[in-house]
Amino acid sequence: MDQVLRANATTSDESTPGDAPAARPLRKSFSWTWAGLAPFFLFALLFLLLPSISIFVRSFEAPGGGFTFQNILDIFLEKDIRNAYKLSLEISVVTALGGAIFGFLLAYAVTIGGLPKGVRNFMLTFSGVASNFAGVPLAFAFVATMGNIGLVTRIIEAVLHVDIHAQGFTIYTFTGLSIVYMYFQFPLMVLVMAPALDGLRREWREACENLGGGTAHYWRYIALPILAPTLLGTTILLFGNAFGAYATAYAFTGSFLNLATIVIGAQIQGDVLYNPGLGNAMALGMIVIMALVMVVYAWSQRRAARWVQ
Amino acid sequence: MKRSPIWSWFWFIIGVLYFFIPLISTLEFSMRMIRGKYTFEAYRVAFQDPDFYKNFGYSMVWAVLTIIISLLLVVPTAYWVQLKLPKWRPYVEFVTLLPFVIPAVVLTFGLLRLYGPCTWGRRLIRGSSSAWVLTRSLGANGTGAQEKEEYGCDCYHHCQRKCPFHNCLSFYKRF
Numbered sequence: 386m387d388q389v390l391r392a393n394a395t396t397s398d399e400s401t402p403g404d405a406p407a408a409r410p411l412r413k414s415f416s417w418t419w420a421g422l423a424p425f426f427l428f429a430l431l432f433l434l435l436p437s438i439s440i441f442v443r444s445f446e447a448p449g450g451g452f453t454f455q456n457i458l459d460i461f462l463e464k465d466i467r468n469a470y471k472l473s474l475e476i477s478v479v480t481a482l483g484g485a486i487f488g489f490l491l492a493y494a495v496t497i498g499g500l501p502k503g504v505r506n507f508m509l510t511f512s513g514v515a516s517n518f519a520g521v522p523l524a525f526a527f528v529a530t531m532g533n534i535g536l537v538t539r540i541i542e543a544v545l546h547v548d549i550h551a552q553g554f555t556i557y558t559f560t561g562l563s564i565v566y567m568y569f570q571f572p573l574m575v576l577v578m579a580p581a582l583d584g585l586r587r588e589w590r591e592a593c594e595n596l597g598g599g600t601a602h603y604w605r606y607i608a609l610p611i612l613a614p615t616l617l618g619t620t621i622l623l624f625g626n627a628f629g630a631y632a633t634a635y636a637f638t639g640s641f642l643n644l645a646t647i648v649i650g651a652q653i654q655g656d657v658l659y660n661p662g663l664g665n666a667m668a669l670g671m672i673v674i675m676a677l678v679m680v681v682y683a684w685s686q687r688r689a690a691r692w693v694q
Numbered sequence: 695m696k697r698s699p700i701w702s703w704f705w706f707i708i709g710v711l712y713f714f715i716p717l718i719s720t721l722e723f724s725m726r727m728i729r730g731k732y733t734f735e736a737y738r739v740a741f742q743d744p745d746f747y748k749n750f751g752y753s754m755v756w757a758v759l760t761i762i763i764s765l766l767l768v769v770p771t772a773y774w775v776q777l778k779l780p781k782w783r784p785y786v787e788f789v790t791l792l793p794f795v796i797p798a799v800v801l802t803f804g805l806l807r808l809y810g811p812c813t814w815g816r817r818l819i820r821g822s823s824s825a826w827v828l829t830r831s832l833g834a835n836g837t838g839a840q841e842k843e844e845y846g847c848d849c850y851h852h853c854q855r856k857c858p859f860h861n862c863l864s865f866y867k868r869f
C-alpha cells in the first residue's frame with residue numbers, strides 16, 4: 386500500500402491533475418523506429434500481398450464483369466480442374482511421403498547409423514546441392530537417364546535385351562514424374578533430419594535400456610515422439626515443394642500431366658480456360674491449400690521447438 | 695555402435711546412385727553429339743555460340759541482381775527487427791513464409807495481372823508519364839500499335855476488353 390501511494394506521488398506531478406489515473410504513463414513522443422522495417426514491408430506489400438489480393442478479388446469476377454461465386458464453384462464442378470487439383474495433391478502426397486521415408490533412412494544412416502564421418506559430410510553437402518536442383522536441368526537429366534535413348538534405358542536394353550519402351554511404356558507419367566520430384570525431395574529431408582537425429586541424446590537411450598526397454602521401445606516411446614513434429618513439419622515442406630513445382634513438371638512432361646500449376650502456367654500464356662476469373666480462382670485455390678498446410682506446419686514447428694536446446 | 699551398419703551402407707549407396715546416375719547420364723548425353731563416339735563437340739559448339747554467352751550472361755546478371763536486392767532488403771530488416779523492434783518479429787516471420795505459401799507460378803500469375811501489360815499496376819509504376827500516354831493513345835489510330843511500339847505494351851494483341859489505361863480501342867486476350 387505504501388509503495389502504491391509513493392508511486393502515485395511520484396507520477397502525479399507529471400500527469401495532469403484530475404481525470405486520468407495517476408499511474409498511466411505519459412504519452413510517448415512519436416518514434417520513427419518503425420521506418421527501418423518500411424522497405425521490407427513495402428516490398429512484401431507490392432510483390433506478395435497485392436498480387437494475392439488481386440487474385441482473391443478477381444476470383445469473384447464474372448466473365449462480363451460483376452460479382453459471382455461461380456468461379457469458386459467451378460473449381461469443384463469442372464472435371465478438368467478438379468482432376469488437375471487431384472493430380473497435384475496426389476503427386477505431392479506420394480513424393481512427400483516417399484521423400485520423407487527415404488530421406489529419413491538416409492539421414493539415419495549417415496548420422497547414427499554407424500557410417501564414417503566423411504560419408505556424412507559428403508551426403509549433407511550433396512543433399513544441399515540436390516535439394517536445389519530443380520526445373521529444366523533436372524527434367525533434362527532424367528530424360529537423359531530414362532528417356533527413350535537415355536543411359537539407363539540403353540544399359541537395360543544392352544544387358545537384359547529388353548526394350549522397356551516397346552510396349553508403349555513411357556516415363557512421362559505419374560510414376561516418372563514422381564521419380565523426378567524425388568530427386569529434390571529426399572535431400573531436403575536429409576538436410577532437416579540429420580541435425581534432428583543428432584539431437585537425440587545418448588542418455589535417453591541409456592535411460593530406456595536401464596528401465597529394461599529394447600530398441601523397439603526406444604523408438605516407439607522416445608525417439609519417434611520426439612522426432613514426430615520435425616518429421617511432420619518436414620513432410621509438409623516436401624508437400625509444398627512438390628505442390629508448387631511448375632518448371633520441372635512442365636519441362637518433363639509438357640502438358641501430358643495436367644497438374645494445377647501447369648494449368649495456371651497455361652493460363653498465363655493465354656486464357657486456356659476462356660474465363661480469366663476461373664484462372665484466378667484456380668490460383669486462389671492453390672494459395673488456400675498451401676495456407677492450410679502451413680497452419681499445420683506452424684503448429685508442428687511449435688511442438689518441435691520444445692526439444693530444441 | 696552395436697549393430698553392423700550394413701543397412702546404413704545399403705541406403706547410403708542407393709542415395710548415391712540416385713544422386714549420380716542422372717548427372718552421369720547428362721554428361722554422357724552431352725557427349726553424344728556425333729553419332730557413334732564420345733566427343734566434346736557439343737561443348738565446343740556451345741562455347742562458340744555468341745547466343746550462349748548472351749543467355750548465360752543474362753541468367754548470371756539476374757542471379758547476382760536478385761542476391762544483391764535480397765541482401766539489401768533482408769539483412770537490415772533482420773538486424774532492425776532483432777535489435778529495435780522485437781515486437782514486429784512475428785509479422786516479419788509471417789511475410790517470410792508467404793513465398794512458400796504462394797507457389798512461384800501462382801505469384802507470377804498474380805504479378806502479371808497486377809503489373810503486366812494493360813494493368814492498373816503498370817500504369818501506377820509509369821506514374822507521371824501516364825497522362826502523356828493517355829493523350830498520345832487517344833491520338834493514335836486505335837490499333838494500339840503505337841503503344842506497342844513506344845511502350846512495349848501489348849494492348850492490341852492481348853486485350854479482350856477495352857484497355858482502360860491507354861484508352862485504346864483494342865482488346866486483350868491474356869488479361
